[in-house]
Amino acid sequence: MDTITEFRKFSASLDSLEPIREFLAVSAQKVGLDKSRTYKLCLAVDEIATNIINYGYLNSGIADGIIDVNVISDYEKLTVILEDTATPFNPLETKLPADDELELPLEKRAIGGLGIMIAKENVDDFKYNYENGKNKNIFCVVLSQGKMQAC
Amino acid sequence: MNVIIKTSRNIVIITIEGSIDSKTAGNLQSQIMETVAKTNNVLLDLSGVGYISSAGLRVLLMIYRQIKSKNGKVILVGVSEEIRDVMSITGFINFFEITNTLENAINSF
Known part of the structure; x- marks a missing residue:
């Protein structure tokens, strides 16, 4: 099966968030992902990219960080891989708000972990690994119905 | 992102246009919190908002807390299905009154 790979480098700056979302939206449109699921994919990636920019590179003391965005699609699934060289950070080890915390009145809610929770909830699969000095955040969306195991 | 603030019949109407992400949320906050x-x-009025991330939800939370502490009222209008979804996942949806038209919103105060 044919695989399409697209790759673009972005500077690790908040100015890159909208261009990253636009790049993903165009790539997703090419493989027929619908508007609603494209929105969710962009949201998931945006939340993790924000963490990389605001915390990862900032904590690493790297001023001119780069985020590599890879989009790989094979008609069954679309995979987005964000790569950065900031301090190792596994979002899956972050404590997420528990269900009962999500029901707390907003005036009592802590706001931490919301972005990572949003990221996980809005794609079919989210993985993280660290190899060759790079954080890899991997988002997967199933493209064809009934192929949930594709991710 | 554009922000327009108007006052009508003791209601502050904040109209936002554009995307609310981590880049624009701080700017939005500084433009509106003094008025709030x-x-x-x-x-x-979020009719012109096509995108909102957790950074935008944080601004909504700040507005809510500020107004709630005074026993006031916050109403949202023009909330897209995508934004409703993210408000739903995070449990925000239960705390905000959402109406479909500006007129309904104004009449709800």
């Missing part, structure tokens, strides 16, 4: 601090009634 001086009123009990806030109507947020």
Whole structure:
């Protein structure tokens, strides 16, 4: 099966968030992902990219960080891989708000972990690994119905 | 992102256009919080907002807390299905009154 790979480098700056979302939206449109699921994919990636920019590179003391965005699609699934060289950070080890915390009145809610929770909830699969000095955040969306195991 | 603030019948109407992400949320916050601090009634018109991330939700949370502490009211109008979804996942949806038209929103205060 044919695989399409697209790759673009972005500077690790908040100015890159909208261009990253636009790049993903165009790539997703090419493989027929619908508007609603494209929105969710962009949201998931945006939340993790924000963490990389605001915390990862900032904590690493790297001023001119780069985020590599890879989009790989094979008609069954679309995979987005964000790569950065900031301090190792596994979002899956972050404590997420528990269900009962999500029901707390907003005036009592802590706001931490919301972005990572949003990221996980809005794609079919989210993985993280660290190899060759790079954080890899991997988002997967199933493209064809009934192929949930594709991710 | 554009922000327009108007006051009508003791209701502060904040109209936002564009995307609310980590880049724009801080700017939005600094443009509106001073006004929000001086009123009990806030109507947020999000008809022109195509995208909102957790950074935008944080601004909504700040407005809510500020107004709630004064026993005031916050109403949202023009909330897209995608934004409703993210408000739903995070449990925000239960705390905001959402109406479909500006007129309904104004009449709800």
